[in-house]
Amino acid sequence: MQLSKWVRTRQELQSLAAALAGARIIGLDSEADSLHSFPEKVCLVQLADEAGAVFFVDPLSVRDLSPLASIIADPAVVKVFHGASYDVSSMKRDFGFEFGGLFDTMIAAQFLGLPELGLAALLERCFGIPLRPSRQKDDWARRPLTQAQEAYAAEDVQHLIPLCERLLAELRARGRDRWVQEECEALAGIPAADRVFDPEGYLRVKGAKALDRRGLAALRELFIAREAWAQEAGRPPFKILGNEAMVGIAGEKPRRPQDLRRIPGCSPKVIQRYGEGIIAAIARADSIPAAELPTVPRPKKPRVPPAVQRRIEALGRWRARKAEGLGLDPGLLLPRRLIEQLAEQDPLDRQALARIEGLRRWRIETFGSEILEVLGGKDGMRGLTHTSRSSGDRKQDSKE
Structure with missing residues (x-):
């Protein structure tokens, strides 16, 4: 070489x-x-x-x-x-x-x-x-x-x-x-990398959901403090204090730096550098009134209208068959997000397909006719075809 x-x-x-x-x-x-x-x-x-x-x-x-x-x-x-x-x-x-x-x-x-x-x-x-x-x-x-x-x-x-x-x-x-x-x-065409700190990111830390509300507040304070320490030290946050250690601290809520020794991930070096700051973060969490303590949000799953669900399932069956025949991963051929957009927007022609964000020309040119047929066929609309579907049918879709 x-x-x-x-x-x-x-x-x-x-x-x-x-x-x-x-x-x-x-x-x-x-x-x-x-x-x-x-x-x-x-x-x-x-x-x-x-x-x-x-x-x-x-x-x-x-x-x-x-x-x-x-x-x-x-x-x-x-x-x-x-x-x-x-x-x-x-x-x-x-x-x-x-x-x-x-x-x-x-x-x-x-x-x-x-x-x-x-x-x-x-x-x-x-x-x-x-x-x-x-x-x-x-x-x-x-x-x-x-x-x-x-x-x-x-x-x-x-x-x-x-x-x-x-x-x-x-x-x-x-x-x-x-x-x-x-x-x-x-x-x-993807954008430049831009890491923006999300103070709510503590909710996505593994183990956060198992904490009580006071522990969740402690985790939030530690998460925010760790970011500042990482910026100051020029080191990645996980090298300042690991997620598992943060969750352990938030659960234990130690009162003195020496109490951190029993928590996995709290090495002598971590305690020496950040022990006082960790205890201060716990104290800040303790001072928050009970009514203001954070909770883990429980997102509600949106209700999918039956007609849209039928189209999702029909497209899924078509994708599985087509991907197997082509030897491709189904998610590459037609990602789930595109299946959902197609089912929700229910395009009637290629012009409408072109308005589906991210569908790409190659999918429309190669599989557009099949996709439209699936959306308008019996699997997608209980036997209704695109030619027989009226504006009333579409209004009913939105009501279901």
């Missing part, structure tokens, strides 16, 4: 951008420090060209990656990722990139109905290449990278172009290349 070239200065980055300007296709990946820093950041961007050369762009040395922006946005230059969602949203956040010409080999594998979607499994299947063990848990902000890290980062990107070409050929043979293209276009 040839050595990867590091790009650490503005001049080197401009030279790389110039070299890639006429490229037809590039492989692209990134590594971040989400398990080690807070807030997280992209620490390495790997690029591979058609000749197999790999470049490591170091955002810790040259933070402004704008010389690459036009290439990343150019739809004529294919950017091959594997599992692009996290990379795309993170690079949008950190570098302001917009993406065009994106191709995700994981999405391609999904639409080929392959049983294993990981990069290692695909490289083994297509080329017999064993990939090195994952290093995703490494701290990619540390410099210098080890030889093992560099080898892993290079292998993550250097096979993406031939993998793309192999999978694309298989997709074309099955007539599914346009399906993947549209899904990749949608993926390129």
